[in-house]
Amino acid sequence: MTTIQCISPIDGSVYAEREAASFETAKAAIARGRAAQKDWARRPLEERVQLVLKGVARLNEMVDEVVPELAWQMGRPVKYGGEFKGFNERSNYVATIAADALKPMIVEESDRFERRIAREPHGVVFVIAPWNYPYMTAINTIAPALMAGNVVVIKHASQTLLVGERMVRAFNEAGVPQEVFQNLFLDHDTTSALIAARSFDFINFTGSVEGGRSIERAAAGTFTGLGLELGGKDPGYVMEDADLEAAVDTLMDGATYNSGQCCCGIERIYVHESLYDAFVEKSVAWVSNYKLGNPLDPETSLGPMANKRFARTVREQIADAKARGARALVDPALFPADDGQGTYVAPQILVDVDHTMPFMRDETFGPAVGIMKVSSDEEALALMNDSPYGLTASLWTKDSERAGRIGAEIETGTVFMNRADYLDPALCWTGVKETGRGGALSIIGFQNLTRPKSYHLKKVTA
Template sequence: MTEMTVIGASGATLPEAFDGRHLINGEWKDSEGGATFERLSPAHGVVVSRSAKGGEVEVLASIAAARKTFDEGAWRMSSGKDRAAILNRVADLIDRDRERIALIEVLESGKPIAQARGEIEGAADLWRYAAALARTVHGDSHNSLGPDMLGVVLKEPIGVASIITPWNFPFLIVSQKLPFALAAGCTAVVKPSEMTPSTTVILGELLMEAGLPAGVANIVLGYGDPVGAIMSSDPRVDMVSFTGSTGVGKRIVEAAAGTLKKVSLELGGKNPQVIFPDADLDAAADAIAFGVYFNAGECCNSGSRIIVHKDVADELLAKVTALSAKVPFGDPLDERTQVGAIISDAHRQKIDGYVREAEKAGAKVLIGGSDLAVPGMGGQFYGPTVIAGVTPDMAIAREEVFGPVLSVLTFTDADEAIGLANNAAYGLSAGVWSRDIHTCLNFARKVQAGTVWTNTWMDGFAEMPFGGVKESGQGRELGRYGLEEYLEVKTIQLRVAPGRANWVGDS
């Protein structure tokens, strides 16, 4: 068996459990009856946070606050300059508190501390980018409608936005949504995952310190039922923005259908990387290892499926397997660790189930494929896993595993590669590796994906839109498109000269 690179317990002293409450209309609130829930660290196996457990009372109060604040108009009618100033202050406060935010993110999610710091830094950049966009919101005018008419197109905030975020990148993903909603002039109700609620509470503290008016952003902690369900169906909510599983996304669409509110979804992925025989195999192998093990594979953009030309498959797999053994798995509080713990024991079992099923179907595990023992740690870890001999009909080739598991398929020509890449219900991201720009462009135009990387994987920029096709979602985040999601278009037609012709003639 190949020896893994394992980082044992660092012996770091853990802080006292974080206490989180709801933020409703500018005030911190406990739940009615004092209901709470706890979060155990997936890496350390101890309680790291206690949060107020929201119910119908709390979510309805939050929606009412957001609705009233929007309708009163002070925030939605404020200038882009004033909104930008607050968003920039939030970014500065995020930078100031980066270590505090990163630590609780590590404790609740199990991700490595170095990665968490990078994500918090990236989140601050998103707030600054959204601040810049706040000053660019504008409509259009049409002076070509004839001498008597002038047309004006306004772009206005859509209203109250329900923002529901996942556990895998809790602070980063709320920062892909909330600042854009605020930049547009919306008010919001935010529900973080019950597994990683605390960094969103910290964000609420920073919003208040930055001077965001009461009621503009409200935070409700708790579970999808009832909190998320009410946020998706209440008629006072104008839009739902959700990131999470495709199954939950479909239920949100159903809940929102009764009021025909707008729904923006960023869902699952089964993202292929296609490696042509002329590719730089060393660069591809490193990017493949990064793509599948980053965040323990618990990432919608995970490069969990490679499709490699048969002529170079053995050479590439040897490189990927060797790199897999070198990736440091273990204590997320150790600076050397690159892959931490799996979010929950139930999810770890689900990951292992996919691996066992693939083995039974004839696939071969080249490395990993089992739990990983980390000395001194009480949490759940899964080893780096590469599975060859995968065929398109296997579940592991089509379904989202959401773990550190790489499925390997092979091809003989470009058309077959594109067919295999598109052979999934998802269409979030895809990658292509070739030194021939024509090969890359042909693939990029034909693959069904919202993002295509060429000779790289998972680079990201605030300016570039992100989202998927097919069952990977609808709508876009980031870039100017991320702001447009929270805007409505209104047409105004002005008669600027007298003399409108009568429709009813003189008697």
């Protein structure tokens, strides 16, 4: 039997471990869910919605347990209070649109014909959730999937081993039947085997590009629907008319919050030459105010990265960029917790960077960002599109028409103006290129978690 462990980034200890389910055990659990799905879907929509909201409320009651657990599992400082703001916002919003999103599309309703397109749940939805925002990313699919009448099986990343278990406990205690929402501990081989065996009707995966490829390979030939949110290298572009203070504050937070481990975190910034020097100077000052340390300390504002191997990637990218001529501007002496070996990584800003450096093209997923000077929109646009990824782009200007024109040319899933690193639940969360496919939240999210079913009813007339 395989044992799955969560190694805490705080001190390298084994914080939690669970036995992975065998293929047969997992298949039996999924079969119980499938047997319960139609009864769940027959419940009135409003009943399903309210049970999901009760599950959300029950999880909120566990805040004193959840927040320190997150610190131990993946390193986010307790001072930030967990993920409840976004978790609640997303859940509450999809609850308000569920009825409209799932209502039939009426084509004809006459004395001769009834023609409509209904939305029908897929059946068993499999959520493979990541460790960086383990509650918020999971709820993006779980809440609308359950509301739409699906049953949900969640498998969480080993780094946040306890999150799926806790979410299921909260929802079950709130009245969602145990068969309808289940947590499974699975290793990679068993996960792939279950997918290949057509155990699921829809799969949502958030994680690495390689992880997405593995999911696609496992699902090949099964015709199982997939939603994939994978890598990112999100750009920011600061134009000459930008609000400089606001741009620095938002973009630096977007680059370094959660130790830079954000799906839509800012990883590269292009600044118009007229603001470049001031932007860089203010950014270095902003980042230098962090306190790096133990995330259980309420004074800590920057915790460790989730795993040593993630920290190693960041350090290697920075070292490579410096060897190619980049300059690091943040004084490492300000962050004694960073010993250069472990999970505690000081924030860093690099200049004199270019796109020959992996640091400016490959996903970093850490508290480090490169800043380049540009002289025109055309130059910035070419650089923003010079990436294998496309999740979000952040544009800074007072001119919304200009932002719209530039945004239309950016190869990305979301265009922000004067904000960054945010997920709006009313909009579709989606990506292009190697960032993946499909879309979560909004009405489109409900559509992806259901399938269309057409009714053409010819009425008998005398």
